[in-house]
Amino acid sequence: MTKNNNSALIRRDNNSLARRIDPTEKRVTPAADVFETPEAFVLRVDMPGVDRDSIRVTADSARLEISGKAGTLHADTANVLFTEIVKKSYYRVFNLTSGLAADRVEAEFENGVLIVVIPKSEQRKTKTIPIR
Protein backbone atom coordinates (compact mmCIF):
# COMPACT_ATOMS: atom_id res chain seq x y z
CA MET A 1 0.00 0.00 0.00
CA THR A 2 1.35 3.40 -0.91
CA LYS A 3 1.61 6.09 1.68
CA ASN A 4 -0.74 8.35 -0.19
CA ASN A 5 -3.45 5.82 -0.32
CA ASN A 6 -4.97 6.63 3.04
CA SER A 7 -6.00 10.19 2.37
CA ALA A 8 -8.00 9.02 -0.60
CA LEU A 9 -9.74 6.31 1.33
CA ILE A 10 -12.88 8.29 1.71
CA ARG A 11 -13.59 11.13 -0.58
CA ARG A 12 -16.58 13.01 -1.71
CA ASP A 13 -18.40 12.00 -4.77
CA ASN A 14 -20.22 14.58 -6.82
CA ASN A 15 -23.92 15.12 -6.75
CA SER A 16 -24.54 14.40 -10.40
CA LEU A 17 -26.46 11.25 -9.69
CA ALA A 18 -28.74 13.00 -7.31
CA ARG A 19 -32.09 13.98 -8.64
CA ARG A 20 -34.25 16.72 -7.31
CA ILE A 21 -37.71 15.82 -6.22
CA ASP A 22 -39.20 19.06 -4.95
CA PRO A 23 -38.25 22.01 -7.18
CA THR A 24 -38.57 24.52 -4.32
CA GLU A 25 -36.16 22.52 -2.23
CA LYS A 26 -32.45 22.91 -2.52
CA ARG A 27 -30.20 19.89 -2.39
CA VAL A 28 -27.20 20.69 -0.29
CA THR A 29 -23.98 18.87 0.45
CA PRO A 30 -23.74 18.90 4.23
CA ALA A 31 -20.46 19.75 5.96
CA ALA A 32 -18.74 16.66 7.27
CA ASP A 33 -15.82 15.58 9.40
CA VAL A 34 -14.22 12.30 8.43
CA PHE A 35 -11.65 10.59 10.55
CA GLU A 36 -10.04 7.23 10.97
CA THR A 37 -9.50 5.59 14.32
CA PRO A 38 -7.66 2.31 14.86
CA GLU A 39 -11.00 0.46 14.71
CA ALA A 40 -13.22 2.39 12.35
CA PHE A 41 -13.89 5.26 10.01
CA VAL A 42 -16.20 7.89 11.48
CA LEU A 43 -18.29 10.45 9.63
CA ARG A 44 -19.92 13.38 11.43
CA VAL A 45 -22.32 15.17 9.11
CA ASP A 46 -24.17 18.40 9.93
CA MET A 47 -27.85 17.94 9.17
CA PRO A 48 -29.71 20.50 11.29
CA GLY A 49 -33.47 20.30 11.14
CA VAL A 50 -33.53 17.06 9.22
CA ASP A 51 -36.66 15.02 9.66
CA ARG A 52 -35.36 11.95 11.52
CA ASP A 53 -37.66 9.60 9.61
CA SER A 54 -36.22 10.78 6.31
CA ILE A 55 -32.59 9.99 7.15
CA ARG A 56 -31.18 7.24 4.94
CA VAL A 57 -27.74 5.76 5.29
CA THR A 58 -26.93 3.10 2.73
CA ALA A 59 -23.61 1.40 2.22
CA ASP A 60 -22.16 -1.25 0.00
CA SER A 61 -18.54 -2.27 -0.34
CA ALA A 62 -17.68 0.77 -2.49
CA ARG A 63 -19.71 3.72 -1.27
CA LEU A 64 -21.80 5.11 1.51
CA GLU A 65 -24.70 7.40 0.75
CA ILE A 66 -26.37 9.73 3.20
CA SER A 67 -29.60 11.59 2.57
CA GLY A 68 -32.30 13.34 4.53
CA LYS A 69 -34.94 16.00 4.14
CA ALA A 70 -35.18 19.02 6.38
CA GLY A 71 -38.57 19.23 8.04
CA THR A 72 -41.00 22.12 7.86
CA LEU A 73 -39.87 24.88 10.17
CA HIS A 74 -42.99 26.98 10.51
CA ALA A 75 -46.69 26.54 11.03
CA ASP A 76 -48.78 27.26 7.94
CA THR A 77 -50.49 30.11 9.75
CA ALA A 78 -47.27 31.91 10.68
CA ASN A 79 -46.30 34.93 8.66
CA VAL A 80 -42.63 34.73 7.65
CA LEU A 81 -41.00 38.12 8.30
CA PHE A 82 -37.48 37.17 7.56
CA THR A 83 -35.83 34.03 6.19
CA GLU A 84 -32.26 32.89 5.81
CA ILE A 85 -32.74 29.18 6.31
CA VAL A 86 -32.96 27.37 3.01
CA LYS A 87 -35.59 24.71 2.52
CA LYS A 88 -33.41 21.77 1.69
CA SER A 89 -32.59 18.14 1.51
CA TYR A 90 -29.17 16.81 2.39
CA TYR A 91 -27.25 14.46 0.17
CA ARG A 92 -23.69 13.28 0.19
CA VAL A 93 -21.80 10.26 -1.02
CA PHE A 94 -18.54 8.96 0.37
CA ASN A 95 -16.39 6.48 -1.49
CA LEU A 96 -15.25 3.67 0.74
CA THR A 97 -11.95 1.95 0.77
CA SER A 98 -11.76 -1.81 0.85
CA GLY A 99 -11.46 -3.61 4.12
CA LEU A 100 -14.47 -2.03 5.81
CA ALA A 101 -17.35 -3.88 7.32
CA ALA A 102 -20.17 -2.17 5.40
CA ASP A 103 -22.68 -4.58 6.89
CA ARG A 104 -21.89 -3.34 10.38
CA VAL A 105 -22.31 0.40 9.83
CA GLU A 106 -23.93 2.18 12.75
CA ALA A 107 -25.52 5.60 12.73
CA GLU A 108 -26.93 7.93 15.33
CA PHE A 109 -28.33 11.44 15.20
CA GLU A 110 -27.37 13.88 17.92
CA ASN A 111 -27.83 17.66 18.15
CA GLY A 112 -28.39 17.94 14.42
CA VAL A 113 -25.29 15.91 13.59
CA LEU A 114 -25.45 12.48 11.98
CA ILE A 115 -22.66 10.25 13.27
CA VAL A 116 -21.84 7.20 11.15
CA VAL A 117 -19.33 4.60 12.28
CA ILE A 118 -17.97 2.19 9.69
CA PRO A 119 -15.99 -0.52 11.43
CA LYS A 120 -12.84 -1.87 9.84
CA SER A 121 -12.68 -5.54 9.05
CA GLU A 122 -10.41 -7.56 11.34
CA GLN A 123 -7.44 -7.63 8.98
CA ARG A 124 -7.54 -3.87 8.52
CA LYS A 125 -7.51 -2.88 12.16
CA THR A 126 -4.41 -1.28 13.53
CA LYS A 127 -2.55 -3.77 15.62
CA THR A 128 0.38 -3.16 17.82
CA ILE A 129 2.89 -5.95 17.77
CA PRO A 130 4.65 -6.25 21.09
CA ILE A 131 8.42 -6.46 20.91
CA ARG A 132 9.82 -9.13 23.12
Added chain:
Amino acid sequence: MFVRISGSPFFDTMRSLEGSVNRDADSSSRKSAFPVDVTESENHFELVAELPGITKEDMSISVENGMLIVRGERKHYGFPEGTKVLRHETRTNPIARSFELPEEVDAGRIAAELKDGILRIQLPKAEQARPREIKIR
Protein backbone atom coordinates in the same frame (compact mmCIF):
# COMPACT_ATOMS: atom_id res chain seq x y z
CA MET B 1 -20.21 44.50 19.06
CA PHE B 2 -22.73 42.03 17.87
CA VAL B 3 -24.28 41.80 14.51
CA ARG B 4 -27.18 44.16 14.61
CA ILE B 5 -30.20 43.81 12.48
CA SER B 6 -31.77 47.16 12.07
CA GLY B 7 -35.39 47.77 11.40
CA SER B 8 -38.45 47.94 13.50
CA PRO B 9 -40.57 46.21 14.63
CA PHE B 10 -38.33 43.26 13.73
CA PHE B 11 -35.95 42.79 10.87
CA ASP B 12 -37.26 44.71 7.93
CA THR B 13 -35.24 43.41 5.06
CA MET B 14 -32.52 40.96 4.22
CA ARG B 15 -30.51 43.90 3.01
CA SER B 16 -29.66 45.05 6.51
CA LEU B 17 -27.85 41.80 7.10
CA GLU B 18 -25.51 41.75 4.19
CA GLY B 19 -22.04 42.82 5.01
CA SER B 20 -22.69 42.60 8.71
CA VAL B 21 -22.65 38.86 9.12
CA ASN B 22 -19.47 37.16 10.31
CA ARG B 23 -18.06 40.31 11.75
CA ASP B 24 -17.11 41.12 15.27
CA ALA B 25 -15.13 44.29 15.12
CA ASP B 26 -14.37 44.69 18.82
CA SER B 27 -12.95 41.31 19.47
CA SER B 28 -9.90 39.51 18.26
CA SER B 29 -11.80 36.26 18.30
CA ARG B 30 -14.13 35.98 15.39
CA LYS B 31 -17.71 35.19 16.13
CA SER B 32 -19.86 33.78 13.43
CA ALA B 33 -23.46 34.51 12.70
CA PHE B 34 -25.86 31.70 11.89
CA PRO B 35 -28.93 31.58 9.68
CA VAL B 36 -32.30 32.47 11.19
CA ASP B 37 -35.93 32.69 10.19
CA VAL B 38 -38.41 34.96 11.96
CA THR B 39 -42.15 34.49 11.84
CA GLU B 40 -45.10 36.31 13.33
CA SER B 41 -48.29 34.72 14.51
CA GLU B 42 -51.29 36.25 16.22
CA ASN B 43 -49.89 35.96 19.74
CA HIS B 44 -46.17 35.64 19.29
CA PHE B 45 -43.09 36.02 17.15
CA GLU B 46 -40.77 33.08 16.68
CA LEU B 47 -37.08 33.08 15.86
CA VAL B 48 -35.71 29.85 14.44
CA ALA B 49 -31.98 29.27 14.04
CA GLU B 50 -29.86 26.51 12.56
CA LEU B 51 -27.18 25.51 15.04
CA PRO B 52 -25.89 21.98 14.49
CA GLY B 53 -23.57 20.41 17.02
CA ILE B 54 -24.25 22.84 19.86
CA THR B 55 -25.70 21.71 23.17
CA LYS B 56 -27.95 23.91 25.28
CA GLU B 57 -25.26 23.97 27.96
CA ASP B 58 -22.96 25.74 25.52
CA MET B 59 -25.48 28.40 24.61
CA SER B 60 -26.94 31.47 26.24
CA ILE B 61 -29.90 33.63 25.36
CA SER B 62 -30.46 36.97 27.04
CA VAL B 63 -32.32 40.23 26.66
CA GLU B 64 -30.22 43.34 27.14
CA ASN B 65 -31.43 46.87 26.41
CA GLY B 66 -34.22 45.67 24.20
CA MET B 67 -31.94 43.39 22.24
CA LEU B 68 -32.27 39.64 22.13
CA ILE B 69 -28.76 38.18 22.25
CA VAL B 70 -27.91 34.62 21.32
CA ARG B 71 -24.41 33.42 22.07
CA GLY B 72 -22.86 30.02 21.95
CA GLU B 73 -19.93 27.92 21.12
CA ARG B 74 -19.78 24.71 19.23
CA LYS B 75 -17.29 22.64 21.16
CA HIS B 76 -15.17 20.05 19.49
CA TYR B 77 -16.22 16.49 20.28
CA GLY B 78 -12.59 15.39 20.63
CA PHE B 79 -10.83 12.84 18.49
CA PRO B 80 -10.11 9.45 20.05
CA GLU B 81 -6.47 8.53 20.51
CA GLY B 82 -4.75 7.40 17.34
CA THR B 83 -7.12 9.31 15.08
CA LYS B 84 -6.16 10.33 11.62
CA VAL B 85 -8.25 13.24 10.35
CA LEU B 86 -9.21 12.95 6.70
CA ARG B 87 -11.62 15.82 6.38
CA HIS B 88 -12.53 18.56 8.83
CA GLU B 89 -15.26 20.85 7.60
CA THR B 90 -17.33 21.64 10.67
CA ARG B 91 -16.40 24.78 12.54
CA THR B 92 -16.09 25.19 16.25
CA ASN B 93 -15.73 28.95 16.64
CA PRO B 94 -18.00 30.97 18.94
CA ILE B 95 -21.26 32.25 17.51
CA ALA B 96 -23.15 35.39 18.46
CA ARG B 97 -25.98 37.35 17.03
CA SER B 98 -28.32 39.97 18.37
CA PHE B 99 -31.74 41.10 17.32
CA GLU B 100 -33.73 44.18 18.05
CA LEU B 101 -36.90 43.13 19.81
CA PRO B 102 -40.23 44.62 18.80
CA GLU B 103 -41.73 46.66 21.61
CA GLU B 104 -44.77 44.46 21.90
CA VAL B 105 -42.72 41.43 22.99
CA ASP B 106 -43.22 40.44 26.60
CA ALA B 107 -39.55 39.83 27.48
CA GLY B 108 -40.44 38.07 30.74
CA ARG B 109 -42.16 35.24 28.91
CA ILE B 110 -39.58 34.43 26.24
CA ALA B 111 -38.99 30.69 25.97
CA ALA B 112 -36.47 28.68 23.97
CA GLU B 113 -35.99 25.11 22.86
CA LEU B 114 -33.05 23.40 21.15
CA LYS B 115 -33.69 20.17 19.28
CA ASP B 116 -31.90 18.39 16.42
CA GLY B 117 -29.72 21.41 15.68
CA ILE B 118 -32.66 23.83 15.52
CA LEU B 119 -33.10 26.56 18.12
CA ARG B 120 -36.59 27.97 18.53
CA ILE B 121 -37.16 31.12 20.55
CA GLN B 122 -40.77 31.99 21.26
CA LEU B 123 -41.35 35.69 21.78
CA PRO B 124 -44.87 36.18 23.14
CA LYS B 125 -46.64 39.43 22.48
CA ALA B 126 -47.82 41.36 25.51
CA GLU B 127 -51.54 41.10 26.19
CA GLN B 128 -52.29 44.64 25.14
CA ALA B 129 -50.44 44.22 21.87
CA ARG B 130 -52.50 41.26 20.70
CA PRO B 131 -55.22 41.80 18.18
CA ARG B 132 -58.67 42.10 19.71
CA GLU B 133 -61.96 41.90 18.06
CA ILE B 134 -64.21 44.85 18.85
CA LYS B 135 -67.81 43.92 18.94
CA ILE B 136 -70.25 46.32 17.37
CA ARG B 137 -73.28 46.77 19.52
